[in-house]
Amino acid sequence: MGVMSNADVIRAFQRIADLLEIDGADRFRVNSYKKAARTIKEVPDALTKLNEAGKLTDLPGIGKGTADRIRQFLETGRIDVLDELQAKFPPGLPQLLEIQGMGPKKVSQAYRDLEVGSISDLKKVIASGELAKLPGLGVTSVKKIAEGIAFMEKSGGRTAMGRALPVATLFSEMIASLPGVTRVEIAGSLRRGKETVGDVDILCEAADGGAVVNAFATFVGVTRVLARGETKGSVTVDLGDGRELQVDLRVVEKESFGAALQYFSGSKEHNVLLRERAIEKKWRLNEYGLHDGDTKIAGDSEESIYAKLGLRWIPPELREDRGELELGDDLPELVELSDIRGDLHMHTTASDGKCSILEMANAAKRLGYEYIAICDHSKSSVIANGLSIARMVQQIDDIRAANDEIDGIEILVGTECDILANGEMDYPNDLLSQCDWVVGSIHSGMGESKSQKLSGTERTIAAIENKYVCAIGHPTGRLINRRPAMELDMSQVVEVAARTKTLLEVNASWQRLDLKDLHIMQALGAGVMITINTDAHHFDQFAQMSFGVTTSRRARATRNDVANCLSLGALRERISAIRNA
Numbered sequence: 001m002g003v004m005s006n007a008d009v010i011r012a013f014q015r016i017a018d019l020l021e022i023d024g025a026d027r028f029r030v031n032s033y034k035k036a037a038r039t040i041k042e043v044p045d046a047l048t049k050l051n052e053a054g055k056l057t058d059l060p061g062i063g064k065g066t067a068d069r070i071r072q073f074l075e076t077g078r079i080d081v082l083d084e085l086q087a088k089f090p091p092g093l094p095q096l097l098e099i100q101g102m103g104p105k106k107v108s109q110a111y112r113d114l115e116v117g118s119i120s121d122l123k124k125v126i127a128s129g130e131l132a133k134l135p136g137l138g139v140t141s142v143k144k145i146a147e148g149i150a151f152m153e154k155s156g157g158r159t160a161m162g163r164a165l166p167v168a169t170l171f172s173e174m175i176a177s178l179p180g181v182t183r184v185e186i187a188g189s190l191r192r193g194k195e196t197v198g199d200v201d202i203l204c205e206a207a208d209g210g211a212v213v214n215a216f217a218t219f220v221g222v223t224r225v226l227a228r229g230e231t232k233g234s235v236t237v238d239l240g241d242g243r244e245l246q247v248d249l250r251v252v253e254k255e256s257f258g259a260a261l262q263y264f265s266g267s268k269e270h271n272v273l274l275r276e277r278a279i280e281k282k283w284r285l286n287e288y289g290l291h292d293g294d295t296k297i298a299g300d301s302e303e304s305i306y307a308k309l310g311l312r313w314i315p316p317e318l319r320e321d322r323g324e325l326e327l328g329d330d331l332p333e334l335v336e337l338s339d340i341r342g343d344l345h346m347h348t349t350a351s352d353g354k355c356s357i358l359e360m361a362n363a364a365k366r367l368g369y370e371y372i373a374i375c376d377h378s379k380s381s382v383i384a385n386g387l388s389i390a391r392m393v394q395q396i397d398d399i400r401a402a403n404d405e406i407d408g409i410e411i412l413v414g415t416e417c418d419i420l421a422n423g424e425m426d427y428p429n430d431l432l433s434q435c436d437w438v439v440g441s442i443h444s445g446m447g448e449s450k451s452q453k454l455s456g457t458e459r460t461i462a463a464i465e466n467k468y469v470c471a472i473g474h475p476t477g478r479l480i481n482r483r484p485a486m487e488l489d490m491s492q493v494v495e496v497a498a499r500t501k502t503l504l505e506v507n508a509s510w511q512r513l514d515l516k517d518l519h520i521m522q523a524l525g526a527g528v529m530i531t532i533n534t535d536a537h538h539f540d541q542f543a544q545m546s547f548g549v550t551t552s553r554r555a556r557a558t559r560n561d562v563a564n565c566l567s568l569g570a571l572r573e574r575i576s577a578i579r580n581a
Helices: 006-022 027-041 047-052 064-076 080-088 094-098 104-114 119-128 139-154 161-176 209-216 254-265 268-280 302-308 357-366 389-405 456-465 490-500 517-525 539-554 568-579
Strands: 181-186 200-206 222-228 232-238 244-251 284-286 289-292 295-298 342-346 371-374 410-418 437-441 503-507 530-533
Touching (some): 006 064, 064 080, 094 104, 094 119, 161 200, 161 244, 181 254, 200 209, 289 302, 295 302, 342 357, 342 530, 357 539, 490 517, 517 530, 530 539
Parallel strands (some): 200 244, 371 410
Antiparallel strands (some): 181 200, 222 232, 284 289
């Protein structure tokens, strides 16, 4: 059995809490599992190590019973109480929680009163009008739920990169540990850094393909085996929310590994371009190699194929038929994770974060960062414990004091200041002027309506025109597979941002990845600089920086396009340029 990660335990406990709430369990019991999940999120060490050392009950709020459940999951991949709850409800019921407007109470109500056990059932009771008749719902609520279903279905049931990559990484590690396996690579749209994926593709080189595929089909987490052969295997993995993710494994010979990696990485459109180029030379290109008649002339590496075709090796993120073959010597040196010198958007316990200023700073220092900006929420973000003006004044003093206390990293005074419905900022300019760094974000009123005086575009431009706003945070406000983007006129936004030198954020949180790649490309084309930030609410979320970097690479961003690849001195000059534009 593979090693269970902290994230696996967290998902299991969150699922127990959701199902208990649907089941009508008392609030104390539900909250105990939610609290355990939150506690585990903040544990820097692997639970497997704590379990081996007998220290699970040393964790705050983890008693003997909870520790026993953690231990059972780590050792067997299951928890009795979770098995009992999942057996109690239809398998499709938890998926209803993914629909905007359907919390545990509404799911429970629909299940008990109308026997709704799946999205299909939910659509039927919406169409019949039965759902709107339930107490506490009504036509308006049901309309929002219907819109949530439509959007989720429009997303095609694809899995967000941030959920698929941990599965792919875990399976790759388990495959790599098998006897006779000499190489393992993640391929497919995940390798290209697509924000969502249909499935996971893994390639490996091994002496005994059949043995590897058989072992792959029995890995922990596998829910169904779809195919099992000498060189190919296909399974599904439970994502813990009533959904499954398909994982495909192919065992490839060393001589063809590069050709297979290129072929299965895609995209299909990019592969067509390469095949056409091969045909022009009277060659044949497929997953087994590049052939001149019956002679294989390349295939052991991707580089050999591109070189034979007269091309430089093209990074996977660019393989989308967006003119990448025509770049030639102009192929950019894409930004790397190692180029990032700081993170300019994060939250602390002052608003809705989980760590103190110094805890975030010390974690960033361990990553080798030169600087960070603390950007807690402004007063209008009530749900996020936004800071009143008086609290923000105190926050400025607290950040300055923390900066004086720590060596080796600079802590910038920042704020994530709401852009209000009238286009004004949530804090007055005399307060914003005391900050080193200001992120302006829209958190409410994202939908267009006749009652709104200003559109999202007008509000965003108004914020960009404010000389104290350094960057626009998660500009379109989207949540992948859950909430659509605002209808921004991106051409207008980037035009004004270019004139004012205001930055646009690439929010690296895998739920957002906002701006998306095409919008980043649009911004860079207009001369707008970006900043890649995690929006971290706990220092363990700093790891999501890689998602933002990958998304920016898809837009051909280089280190020169990214503000937080600058030195601290150069960053301060850039901020000064914004304020003096």
